Structure formats: structure tokens, C-alpha cells
Amino acid sequence: MELDKRREAILAAVIHRYITTAEPVSSSTIAEKYNLNLSSATIRHEMNLLEKSDYLWQPHTSAGRVPTDKGYRFYVDNLMKKTDLEESKKEQIMQIYRKSKEFEQTMKITSQLLSRLTNNIGLVLEPDFINNSLRRVQLTPVGNNRILVLIITDTGLVYQKLINLSGEISEDNLNYLSNFINSKLQEKNIDLANLYNILKEELKRILSLQEQFVFIHSLIEDCFNYRYFKDKVYLNGRINLIRQPEFRETEKLDYLLSFIEKENILAETIRRCLVWENTQVIIGQENRPKEMQDCSLITREYKIKGKPAGAIGILGPTRMDYSRVISIVEYISETLSEILSEF
Amino acid sequence: MELDKRREAILAAVIHRYITTAEPVSSSTIAEKYNLNLSSATIRHEMNLLEKSDYLWQPHTSAGRVPTDKGYRFYVDNLMKKTDLEESKKEQIMQIYRKSKEFEQTMKITSQLLSRLTNNIGLVLEPDFINNSLRRVQLTPVGNNRILVLIITDTGLVYQKLINLSGEISEDNLNYLSNFINSKLQEKNIDLANLYNILKEELKRILSLQEQFVFIHSLIEDCFNYRYFKDKVYLNGRINLIRQPEFRETEKLDYLLSFIEKENILAETIRRCLVWENTQVIIGQENRPKEMQDCSLITREYKIKGKPAGAIGILGPTRMDYSRVISIVEYISETLSEILSEF
DNA sequence: CTTTAGCACTCTCCTTGCTAGAGTGCTAAT
């Protein structure tokens, strides 16, 4: 697993070259374009050894070398120098964010930024509702026994859910409930699970038995039971991948894209690899879902007022400019955290 | 422009065959597979004439024939027999719809259904807000001088908008405003433009001059001015197109997909071709945007409680099963209208 | 006059064989 400096330099050069040209890299290119002061023969020799230890491979005998997953892994862990995003790019990003005052649009913009800046697929996971404390709940009748429930969290996020009751409820009762909930919420910060219990108790107290049957089921179970809250993933830039030579064959792309359309599975996949305040890089075969094993996934959490909220990421072929992509993901996660905290 | 019965039958056969195989159709295939009781030579003769009048064309001299846009147009207008969707499919669609109780999800499901059933791109335009009468407005404080405005229409749709005020407003004032608006709304059905004026007057009456400055700008202009409401298009199944042989070259696909990502232009394009209670078929070059001129667009309005609301459509290569696609679009538009009316 | 069999013709697609070039691994000399 240990490589001497020279071999490392050659590996880095091969990866750098392959990332930019997408074509197998020959020993002579390295000798010419990278100032290693070595002849192509020496480089050839070293490349041969790198191949023997699985950092590189050859598509065929008379072709140049291509990095393996292991090669990329070593590069990311040991060789890559972290770059900072140029100030002008940072400014551009800020400008685009400034246009949006709305939560949903901010999410959308984020996924767009991620995909455009990296030419890969941009991913944004909505803030995880469960972790939040609640600030306010509002029940509004919408007609035909339907109620619009607004849940406003401490972090300023607004969730809405429209529910159908199987029976009637008076507007007075609804107001009473709203007020009851809000006064409870003001006493101390309460999360969804708490609210679920408190509300259930209160409904039992104030409602008749039949009424209980109607409301405890449709209002409480459908709405305040956290299991209801589904994963939402903002996806952008699927099309970018058809420009990548690794997806020249459309079946491959089809295979990947069909997979990532499954929102909940994708969200779970992303969540699984998150590490607090760390950018995660999952390369090729390291990905659990076999559909993603030709790709690398870069993820990072974002925060709202210091608390973990959701995650962003990018997905693209293993041949990607890791250094740049990581710096983009990190800057965007930081910026998004700031912006959502101000909301 | 007139064709005799036999020539029509041959044109129909060629189109039918081409739709299913995606390959140029030869005279002998027609002679063999379609019971026209004609030799391939005769069919060849007729095809030649069809080509001379631009209903068909040949990719090269020794290839079969392919329908032109004009050919498809004639087919759709004169030859195609309308089919009804099979009952089992209808039942499937209903079942999928039944799962969704929410507006946004219903929109999403609709675009999914359209794309899956036709293997093309499914399009759904959100109901047009402007045409609706209002039933109820609710102003909820969300903290940090932010107000969540809910607008509920007669047709039961809920629109929300979060606005930032540049100054403070008391919860009492907010409640007063909500009540004021709602009492006005109960008097008679009022649309957005009316509300805008009434509200402006009332704010002028109850607020001090500085307060007016703050609210009339941020509350009224940002929220009740209908220009705010942007087009939202639910798009689904972009990936389907890569399976179509006409998009084998990825640049073509890229070209089209980049275009349709422009939500407002796409919405405008769709709206432009709507005709009340009619399914519109726009074939190839008939499309205004040049990016869509290899495609056909099928659109139809849906209604909420009998009133025109939004539109659905599908977009795919000109080689599509028009009869089937139209029946799908029509059934889904009908079903969607019913479902949204019940909401 | 309409239909059709027959045939020459055209064009694509596939195969084959060949060459040039890229890039390698190995060996022997430095």
C-alpha cells in the first residue's frame, strides 16, 4: 500500500491527465507534459508496477493507463491538494442565491448550482423534519372537511400538509386546537414526537368518542406522525451525464438514471454515508447500490443555525475533478447553511 | 391533397408499420403484412406517388419509406381511428391516483403517468391561478418579520407564499386583516385583481403612513399581485427519449432537453396551442420553437369544477402512436379534472 | 386501363485484409 514519492507523483500525473482528457494516458505524455525529469521508459516501468498493485489498469495491451477505483481512492486520501474556489465563482454563487427568498426555490437553485458548476448531477436533500423543534402550528379549514396544517419549526422552515377528515369539525374547535398547541409550544421546545402525544391526550379529553375516532385517526396519524414525512430530493443535471464519454452507451445512463429516480432509496443512500462536518467521497465500487458503482458520490451535510439539517451532493463518473468538486460542495454547503439560517 | 382510398390505406399501413418498428418500410412488407391484396409492385407505384406529394420520403434510394410531417398530419386528421383506452389500464390509472391525497403529489403522479404510459416526456402545467375566485386568505406570522400567506381558491387549491416584511406588524393587526379579507370574500366571489385593490384601500385606511410604506409594498405587491405567480411545469420521463432511436445521437437529445428546462418558455409554448375541450396535436415542424421540430406535442386542458385550470401534454418524437397517446392524454385529463374537482 | 412479374440498378452494411501508429515490455548498455 506504500508508494514512494516518485510513484505517487506519476500516479497523480496520470490521474490529472485522465481527468482532463478522458483518454488512457501513455508514459510518453507524462514524460512530456509533467516535469518529472524521467524518460518515458522509466515512467513505463513505474506504471507497470502501479498496475501490478491495482492503482492503474490498461484497457488493452497497447493502450495507456487508466486509474482504478483504488487509484482514485489513494489520490483523494493522500495526493490531492485541496483547492479553494476562486473568489469570482464564490461571488457568482452568492449573487444567484440572493435572488431567491423562498425555501423551495433555494433548494432548487442549490441543486442547479451543484450540477452546473461540476457538470454532474446535483443532489439536495430537504432538511430533515424530525430533528427540528416546533415553533408554531396552524390549522386552517379549506372546505369539504379538509384542513390545511402548517407546521413551523424553530429553524423557520414551513411544512404543510392537507388532510381529509372523515367527519366535520367546527372552526371554533379548530381554533381551540391551534391555540392549545401553540401555547404548549411556547412553554418549551417540543418536537414532533412530543406533539403527537400531547395532542392525542388533548383530543381524547375534549372530543366525544365518535369524534375521537375520526380525528385521532385522520388528523393525528396522517399528519403529526413523523413517518408521514417523506424524503424529498432535488435532482438536477441528469442531462450533464450524456456528455460524459463514460455514458456514451445510453443503456448505462438509463440504468443509472432509473435508479436515482427512486427518491427514497436515493435519499437513504446519501444519508447513510454522511459524516458530521466532513465531506464524504465514495468512489465507484465503494458505493453500495450496484447501479452507482461506475460513479462517485460526494456528499456533505448543511446546517441550519448550527444544527444538522439536510445534505447536498454530487454524482458523476469516477473520472471527476475531485479537488474542484469537493471545494464546490463545501462552499455551497457553507453558503446554503448561512442562507437557511437567515430565513 | 386528395388521396383515394387505396392510397390512404397504404399511407396508414406505412405509418402503422413505421411507428412500431422505427425502420423504413418497404413495399414488400406492406404487401405481406397488411391485407391489401396488392402486389409489392403496385404498392411500390403508389408509394412513389405518395412520395411525390410529400407524404413519404426515402432516406436513400434503396431504402423503404418513412412518413413525413405532412404524412403524419394527414394520418392524424383523416385516417387515424380513435381508440379507447383498455378498461384495465383505466383501472390502473385510477388506482394510482387514489393513493394521492395531495395536490402537488397529484401533479407529479400525472406527469409520471403520462410519461410511463407513452414512453415519452410527460408535461403538466399547474392550474392557472389567475382564473380562480378566492375563498379564503390566511396570514400567519412565522417569525423574524416573515408572514406566510395562504390563498385558498374556490376550486380548493391552496397557494402559499412566504414574504419578508421590512418592518414589524402585530399579530392582532394580522388577524384583523385576515378576518377583513375573509369577510369580504364571503360577500361575493372575488378574484386576485379585486382583492389587490380592496386590500390596498383597507391598508391605507388602517395603517399609518410609514406602516403603509412597509406593507403596501412588501405584502401587497409581493404577494397579491398576480404577476408574482410563476409558471410551474411538472416534467417527467426525459430519460425515456434516450431509448428512442431518433435520439441516438446525444447532441440532439441535449439540444431538446436544454430547451425544455426553461420552464416559463415551455409553459408559454404549451399554453399557446391549447384549444378548449380539444386535444391538440402539433407535429414536427409545426412547432414554433426550432428545438422541438423533431418532436410532436400533444396537449389538452384539464378542468376544475368545469372551469379551465391547467394543461397536460406529452412530448416525443414525431414517430409516435398518435392514436394511443391521444387516448391516454384524454383519459388522464378527464380523470385529473375529476380528482381535482373533488379536492 | 390496371396490375404484376421480372430485372437492372442503387445504396447500405458487413466482412476482410491491410497499414500506420500508438504504446507497451524487455533487454542491454550507460
Next chain:
DNA sequence: ATTAGCACTCTAGCAAGGAGAGTGCTAAAG
């Protein structure tokens, strides 16, 4: 330890040729 030199391997590209698909035209048959 490094490198020049060379034989070797594999691909990409091109040309030539043949098979096959499908046509348009002509002339004969209905």
C-alpha cells in the same frame, strides 16, 4: 538506477468486395 532501442501487440481507419434490401421501369397479362 536509468534509459535507448527494439520487437511486439493492439486499435483505428481505410479500401475493396459481396450480399442483400429495396427501388423504378418496362413489358406482358388480366
